[in-house]
Amino acid sequence: MNDAKEEPREFTLTIANDAFATRRVRFQEAPEICSLKLRRELAAEEADPAKTPAKLRFRISEAEIEEYREAHSPRMHRGAPRRKIAPKI
Numbered sequence: 561m562n563d564a565k566e567e568p569r570e571f572t573l574t575i576a577n578d579a580f581a582t583r584r585v586r587f588q589e590a591p592e593i594c595s596l597k598l599r600r601e602l603a604a605e606e607a608d609p610a611k612t613p614a615k616l617r618f619r620i621s622e623a624e625i626e627e628y629r630e631a632h633s634p635r636m637h638r639g640a641p642r643r644k645i646a647p648k649i
Contacts, residue, residue: 569613571598575620584625593620593628 573594579585585593597618605614 569616571614571616571618573597573618573620575625579620579622579625584629589628589632593625594618596628597624 575585575590575593580587580590597620601614601618605611
């Protein structure tokens with residue numbers, strides 16, 4: 561992160577390998593999950609300047625993985641008509 565007012569900082573975010581092995585997270589989702597976490601942390605830091613700066617290392621928790629999955633899972637719309645598949649002849 562580069563800010564003209566302060567020195568650059570480098571952040572490290574990790575997701576447990578088990579989350580990938582058990583298919584709770586796909587590899588292509590990892591950058592977005594980490595980006596969302598870092599944005600939340602930096603926003604909290606910015607909201608309260610008296611607070612100590614954000615940590616430099618973060619571990620994505622199981623709760624954060626579940627929150628991401630719920631927010632990004634496909635949902636069926638109530639009342640949406642279901643398509644009927646015609647039988648093959």
